[in-house]
Every structure is written in structure tokens, then in C-alpha cells.
Amino acid sequence: MNPLAPPPARAPGAGARCLVVDDHEAMRRITVNQLRQLGVEQVQTAKNGAEALRLMKSHRFDVVLSDWNMPVMSGIELLEAIRADKQLFATPFILVTAEAERGGVEHAIACGVTSLLLKPYVPRQLMARLERALAAKPRAPQPAHAAPGAATVQAAAPTGAAAAPPEHDPRPSILIVDDTADNLVLLSQLFKGEFRVRLAQTGSKALEFATSDEPPDLVLLDIMMPGMDGFEVARAMREHPVAQGIPIIFITAMASADARLQGLDLGAVDFITKPIDPATLKPRIRNFMRYVQLRKDLQVEFDAMVETAQLREDVERMTRHDVKAPLAGALGLIQAVLEDDSLARRQTEHLRLAEKSVMQALNLINLSSELYRIENGSFKLHAEPVRIGDVLRRIAEMDRVAFAAKGLAISVDTDLPVGEDVPLASGDATLCYSVFQNLVKNACEAAPQGTKVSIQLLDQTPLRVDIQNVGVVPAAIRERFFEKYVTAGKRGGSGIGTYSARLLAQAQRGDIGLEVSDAQNWTRVSVTLPRHGGPS
Known part of the structure; x- marks a missing residue:
């Protein structure tokens, strides 16, 4: 042996522990043989999802290769159970199926499948998906009750392991x-x-x-x-x-x-x-082979759908952790500096502009990333104490400047006796900013020139914030005021502000409501949020 020669290439699956789940014994045996030919030596089998789940509770597996349709517990039910388990959540999951119905594939993607493999398949296709699964980041599940269209992804050109090796002849x-x-x-x-x-x-x-x-x-x-x-x-x-x-x-x-x-x-x-x-004969065979090619194209398309979903998760993960966290930190620093009474007026104005820009950026992130996760049910709240009074005062100060041309009087009041500490809410500070930023802005846009917009924090359990402006919401949209894309009489209005405010409030275990007085000509939006350290 040449001591200078490079070591032999190690099979991608070598050393991996694989669980094969299929109700047909012959298919289990063939799949095990294929995996071993690919270098995967540690393979166990189960005849249905329930048996597989029991095995996974007591044994560690690096990847699961499961058939879709099985008695007792199907492959898709097994996938849902794994993604809901804190210990098993990150296990890569390859779903094998003869089904080619798009809705089922979208459901599997929404449940967090790592890769899909259409039957019939050949070992090189299995190898490609095995490599992808072992290298993949954990897939976040998106429950089946997701909002319409939330789990649907557009196909993109496949990359990486999904594409056929260049030396392989792609012809049928x-x-x-x-x-x-x-x-x-x-x-x-x-x-x-x-x-x-x-x-x-x-x-x-x-x-x-x-x-x-x-x-x-x-x-x-x-x-x-x-x-x-x-x-x-x-x-x-x-x-x-x-x-x-x-x-x-x-x-x-x-x-x-x-x-x-x-x-x-x-x-x-x-x-x-x-x-x-x-x-x-020739056109008959050619016509039938078009069907064969369409099925192959489906595999490529489904690979691309899974890849697009994974890419979106990567972008969202980057947005939440790599962008949102530094912005929240910058906002805190700006607000801390603004507490310094020795600042010159011009310095304070500049800091207020910087504060407004950061809050707008955070709001955009919440409306694009967090709102999407709330809609599809995958959002998880990490509640912390929030100085809700400070949040309301900051927003009021910014909107006084933004709506100065309208001559609005924007007030923030509490019903607490003088000297009492303002109660803390339990929630996410950046989501609270988005909720009240959208609602106060909406009230200021709706209020007639020279009138008052009042913001009142009520010391209740749960905490309540009333935002009231002169003028009434048109009767035609009152019942649908918090629905998506509902707007009236507002030039350039998207109908997202009040809709997002409701979802962001509910995601923090709060709620939101609308009250209108035609007789007294006012509109009031009330937001409730849990108190920190108390029941919601």
C-alpha cells in the first residue's frame, strides 16, 4: 500500500443509523440491502409507524426512511409524531410514496419532511436523498391547519443532490x-x-x-x-x-x-x-413514455418544493436571529441614551429619527417573518416582562412628529394614582411595538385634522390598552375590521395593519376588540395582554 495515497472515499451513509419503516416485509428486506450497498451498515426495521415510534424512544437513529401508506400508523402520522416530540424533532425523515397528488406532497412539506422519494426508484436516487437528509438542518413543522396558501411553495430549479449525476443518461x-x-x-x-x-x-x-x-x-x-x-x-x-x-x-x-x-x-x-x-408502434410507445417522463418530472418538482421550503426556513431563521436581535439591541441602546436629560435638542431629534427607523425595520420583520409563522401555527412565544407604558409613550412621541401637519393631540394616560409603578405586560417587546405602532398609526390616519387621539393604559387583569380617535369606522366593514386586506377610505391602505395587530396580540395570549359610537362620533380599539407574574 502506498502510504502517500489518499484514504479511500467513505460512503456518505457510512456510520449512520437508519430506521426503515414499511408494512411489506419484502420491501423492507430490499431497502435494507440497498442501504447496505450504499454503505449504511446500521439498519433497523419496523412494520408500521407505531412500532417505529416505540423503537425511536429507546434507540438513536440518524435518519428515518418510511413508506407513506401503512396500517396502524401511516408514514405521515409518524412524521407528525416525530416533529411534535422534543427529543426526536430533529431526526431527518425521508418519505417514500407512490402518491403523486400535489396536495398530499404539500401536506408532507408542511409537516416537516426532509425529502420525498417517489416509487419506483433506483439506488442512486435513494443515495441522493440519503445524502441530503443526513446533511439537512431540522425542518420546522407547519401544522395542517395552516392558513390557505401558507404551506404552498412554488417550484424552483433543483440543485445539489436532487439533480441527476452528469454521467447518467436521463433518457427513459x-x-x-x-x-x-x-x-x-x-x-x-x-x-x-x-x-x-x-x-x-x-x-x-x-x-x-x-x-x-x-x-x-x-x-x-x-x-x-x-x-x-x-x-x-x-x-x-x-x-x-x-x-x-x-x-x-x-x-x-x-x-x-x-x-x-x-x-x-x-x-x-x-x-x-x-x-x-x-x-x-412507435407513436404508441412515445406517447406512453411521455407519461413516464411526467412522473420523473414530478420527482424533480417535489424535490424543488421541499428545497424551497427549507430555503425559506433558512431565510426566516437568519431574519429572526441575525437581523432581529441586533435591531432590538440597537433600539434598547437608543432608548437608554434618550433617557439622558443633558442631550441637546438636535441630538435628541436625531436619536428619535434613529429610534423610529429601527422600530419600522422591526415592524417589517414582524409582519413578514413572525406573522407568517403565526398564520401557519409554528410560532412559539418566549414571554418576557414588557414595560408597556414605555412602549406606548415612545410610539406616541414618534407619531406626534409624523402627524404634526394634522395638528393632532396624542395623549398617553394611565388610571394609576400618581407615584404608582406602571404594571408590566407578559409578552414580546418587539411584537408589542408592532401591535401598537400599527393601531396608533391607524387611529392617527383616521382622525380628522386638529382632533385628539387618546391612548389609555388600564390597570386590569389582563392589562388593557384603549386607543380612541374621533370619527367612526364605516358600518360596512365593522364586522370585518380585523380581517386580512379589509380597508376603506384610506389611500394606499393595505388592510394588513389591524389584521396583523390582532394576530400579534393573540400570539402573546392577548386579544383585541373594536367599539364604535355613532352618536358620539368615536372609534375605540381595545387590546388586552397578560400581566407579568399574573393570570392572563
């Missing part, structure tokens, strides 16, 4: 089986320029090809052959997990109704009688 493949050499030559010449063609003169050789690591996409099968005839080959294929889904077209001199019926019973998709008419 045909296995031609006939004991007559002239027929093999004729058919191979007919199709070799358009498809990858394999030839077999015996039934046993055909079965060997059909159950190999690279099975054909279509089998053109003669019936009358010595030894193992075409019917026997088809029957054996239908009993083998790798070959059972391969389409078969019988090409035979047997033209009887009984032969045709027997072929169809064995799952044949077509029955062509000899002598062969090339002008008729």
Missing part, C-alpha cells in the same frame, strides 16, 4: 424481451435513438433486469418464449417490490380474447399483436 429506458433475435434487432433499431434500450432473449434474463438496481421504465414483453413465458415474467414482476410498478406492454402473436384478458389481469397497460407495424 425500455427493456425489450423476445426469444427471436430478428425481433430484438427490429425493435432495438426502432427505439435506440430516442430511448435507452436493453435486450433480453429469455424470461429469466428479463426478470433479472427488471429487479436490478437500474430497472427499466417500460417493458415490451413477448408472451410465447421457452422456459419462462411472458405471463410468468409479468407475474413474478408484480410480486417483486422493485419491479411491481414497471409498466408492461405485451407484444405477441397471441390474439385471442383470453390471452388479452390474462395480460390485462397481470397489469399490462397495452396489448400489441404481431406482426409489428413500426409506424403504429
Whole structure:
């Protein structure tokens, strides 16, 4: 051995612990063999999701490879259970399915699947998804009750392991089986320029090809052959997990109704009688192979859907941790400096502008990232004490400047006796800023020129904040005031402000309501938030 030679390449799955879940014993056995050929030596199996979940409670696995449709507990139910378990949550999960319905795939993506693998598949496809799964970051689940469209992602061009290796011929493949050499030559010449063609003169050789690591996409099968005839080959294929889904077209001199019926019973998709008419046969095969290619395209599309969902999560994770945290820190520093009474007026004005800009940036993050997570049910609140009185005063100060041209009087009051500490809310300070920033801005935009906007903090349990302005919400939209995209009479209004305020308040275990007095000509929006250290 050459001591300077590089060490041999280690298989991507070497050393990984894999759990294979399938209700068919033969499929479990074949999958285990495929994984071991790929270098995965530590493999355990389970016959349904419930058994797999019990195994995962007592054994560590690096990846789960599960069939979708199973009795007792299906693959999708197993995925949901794993993503809901704090100990198992991060386990990569490959879902294997013959289903090609987009809604089901979107549901699997919403539940946090790491990769999808459509049957029938070959070992190199399994290897690609295994590599991806072992390298993937944990997928955040998005529950099935997500808002319409929340779990839907647009397909993007696949990258990385999803794409076929450059040396692989992407053309569909045909296995031609006939004991007559002239027929093999004729058919191979007919199709070799358009498809990858394999030839077999015996039934046993055909079965060997059909159950190999690279099975054909279509089998053109003669019936009358010595030894193992075409019917026997088809029957054996239908009993083998790798070959059972391969389409078969019988090409035979047997033209009887009984032969045709027997072929169809064995799952044949077509029955062509000899002598062969090339002008008729070629377009029939070409048309069917379009269906085969469409299914392959589905695998690429589903890979891209999963990849897009993972990319979005990466962007959201970066937004929350890499952008939001520094902005919140900067806001705190600015507000601390503003407490210094020795600042010159011009310095204070500049700091107020900086404070407003940071708060606007935080609000945009909350409306894009956190609002999306709240809508699809994946948001998790980390409640902390919030000086809600300070939040309200900061927003009022900024809006006095922003709406100075309207001559509005914006007041902040509490119902506490003088000298009493303002109570603390329990929630997220940046979400509170977004809630009240949107509501106070909405009130100021709706209030007539020269009128008053009042903000009152009521010492109740839960805490209550009333925001009141002159003028009434139009009767036509009062019942839908907090619904998405509802707006009236406001130029350039998006209908997102009050909708987001409600969701952000509810995400902090609070609520929001609307009261309108036509007689006294006022509108009041009331927000409740839990008290820190007390019941909500």
C-alpha cells in the first residue's frame, strides 16, 4: 500500500443509523440491502409507524426512511409524531410514496419532511436523498391547519443532490424481451435513438433486469418464449417490490380474447399483436413514455418544493436571529441614551429619527417573518416582562412628529394614582411595538385634522390598552375590521395593519376588540395582554 495515497472515499451513509419503516416485509428486506450497498451498515426495521415510534424512544437513529401508506400508523402520522416530540424533532425523515397528488406532497412539506422519494426508484436516487437528509438542518413543522396558501411553495430549479449525476443518461429506458433475435434487432433499431434500450432473449434474463438496481421504465414483453413465458415474467414482476410498478406492454402473436384478458389481469397497460407495424408502434410507445417522463418530472418538482421550503426556513431563521436581535439591541441602546436629560435638542431629534427607523425595520420583520409563522401555527412565544407604558409613550412621541401637519393631540394616560409603578405586560417587546405602532398609526390616519387621539393604559387583569380617535369606522366593514386586506377610505391602505395587530396580540395570549359610537362620533380599539407574574 502506498502510504502517500489518499484514504479511500467513505460512503456518505457510512456510520449512520437508519430506521426503515414499511408494512411489506419484502420491501423492507430490499431497502435494507440497498442501504447496505450504499454503505449504511446500521439498519433497523419496523412494520408500521407505531412500532417505529416505540423503537425511536429507546434507540438513536440518524435518519428515518418510511413508506407513506401503512396500517396502524401511516408514514405521515409518524412524521407528525416525530416533529411534535422534543427529543426526536430533529431526526431527518425521508418519505417514500407512490402518491403523486400535489396536495398530499404539500401536506408532507408542511409537516416537516426532509425529502420525498417517489416509487419506483433506483439506488442512486435513494443515495441522493440519503445524502441530503443526513446533511439537512431540522425542518420546522407547519401544522395542517395552516392558513390557505401558507404551506404552498412554488417550484424552483433543483440543485445539489436532487439533480441527476452528469454521467447518467436521463433518457427513459425500455427493456425489450423476445426469444427471436430478428425481433430484438427490429425493435432495438426502432427505439435506440430516442430511448435507452436493453435486450433480453429469455424470461429469466428479463426478470433479472427488471429487479436490478437500474430497472427499466417500460417493458415490451413477448408472451410465447421457452422456459419462462411472458405471463410468468409479468407475474413474478408484480410480486417483486422493485419491479411491481414497471409498466408492461405485451407484444405477441397471441390474439385471442383470453390471452388479452390474462395480460390485462397481470397489469399490462397495452396489448400489441404481431406482426409489428413500426409506424403504429412507435407513436404508441412515445406517447406512453411521455407519461413516464411526467412522473420523473414530478420527482424533480417535489424535490424543488421541499428545497424551497427549507430555503425559506433558512431565510426566516437568519431574519429572526441575525437581523432581529441586533435591531432590538440597537433600539434598547437608543432608548437608554434618550433617557439622558443633558442631550441637546438636535441630538435628541436625531436619536428619535434613529429610534423610529429601527422600530419600522422591526415592524417589517414582524409582519413578514413572525406573522407568517403565526398564520401557519409554528410560532412559539418566549414571554418576557414588557414595560408597556414605555412602549406606548415612545410610539406616541414618534407619531406626534409624523402627524404634526394634522395638528393632532396624542395623549398617553394611565388610571394609576400618581407615584404608582406602571404594571408590566407578559409578552414580546418587539411584537408589542408592532401591535401598537400599527393601531396608533391607524387611529392617527383616521382622525380628522386638529382632533385628539387618546391612548389609555388600564390597570386590569389582563392589562388593557384603549386607543380612541374621533370619527367612526364605516358600518360596512365593522364586522370585518380585523380581517386580512379589509380597508376603506384610506389611500394606499393595505388592510394588513389591524389584521396583523390582532394576530400579534393573540400570539402573546392577548386579544383585541373594536367599539364604535355613532352618536358620539368615536372609534375605540381595545387590546388586552397578560400581566407579568399574573393570570392572563
